[in-house]
Amino acid sequence: MKNTFRTVANGLLYAPKVIFSALKSTRSHPFIQFFKAIIRNPKAVGAACPSSKGLARAMAAGIPMPLEGIVIELGAGTGPVTKAILDRGIPRDKLMVIELSSDLCDGLRERFGDDLNVIQGDAGSLSQYLEPDTKVAAVVSSLPLRSLPDSLVIKIADQLTKILGPGGTLIQFTYSLKAQYIIDIPMRQTNSKIIWFNIPPARVDVGSLEGTPASSSDN
Numbered sequence: 001m002k003n004t005f006r007t008v009a010n011g012l013l014y015a016p017k018v019i020f021s022a023l024k025s026t027r028s029h030p031f032i033q034f035f036k037a038i039i040r041n042p043k044a045v046g047a048a049c050p051s052s053k054g055l056a057r058a059m060a061a062g063i064p065m066p067l068e069g070i071v072i073e074l075g076a077g078t079g080p081v082t083k084a085i086l087d088r089g090i091p092r093d094k095l096m097v098i099e100l101s102s103d104l105c106d107g108l109r110e111r112f113g114d115d116l117n118v119i120q121g122d123a124g125s126l127s128q129y130l131e132p133d134t135k136v137a138a139v140v141s142s143l144p145l146r147s148l149p150d151s152l153v154i155k156i157a158d159q160l161t162k163i164l165g166p167g168g169t170l171i172q173f174t175y176s177l178k179a180q181y182i183i184d185i186p187m188r189q190t191n192s193k194i195i196w197f198n199i200p201p202a203r204v205d206v207g208s209l210e211g212t213p214a215s216s217s218d219n
Helices: 002-027 030-040 053-061 080-087 102-112 123-129 150-163
Strands: 070-074 095-099 117-120 136-141 169-174 187-195 202-209
Touching (some): 053 169, 080 102, 095 123, 136 150
Parallel strands (some): 070 095, 136 169
Antiparallel strands (some): 187 202
């Protein structure tokens, strides 16, 4: 009987440690990080759920290959598109990830390692994060352009035009299923695809800055 009481007592003493450990590990789960970011700044997140694997793969497939320059990802969130870009074979040293939320940046570094170039920054100041004469092959954007202030969207458009040379590729997804570019830059649309298996369904637009056409994707 004494042994039974001792076992129960030890269990009760140990239980808080187990619960605390579980809560600590849960905090770093991508879904927890995502919903914390929504609570803090819903307009900046602009999504109901993290991008599905299908949406992430569709965005990564738009990157022109062979790669001639670096790839910039905007609004990486918890990293589903980041993973798809790396899985496509983009070298880690050719990928720059820009995310506004400091918490999500910490999560990205924890998930992908400190050797991935993750920058806490604003897409409206994009050119400030690049060395002079850096060639940008593609920008992969998950930015919620429809929920951002018009003044910020104009700044982002100006930055994209500045860093993408003629033929540079822009990949953008939106929850609007109508085929149209939602940012005012001189783009020639090369592909548009609806991803039904996403919450909610989304459309991926791929285009190149008017000028010399970008290399075609092998998707």
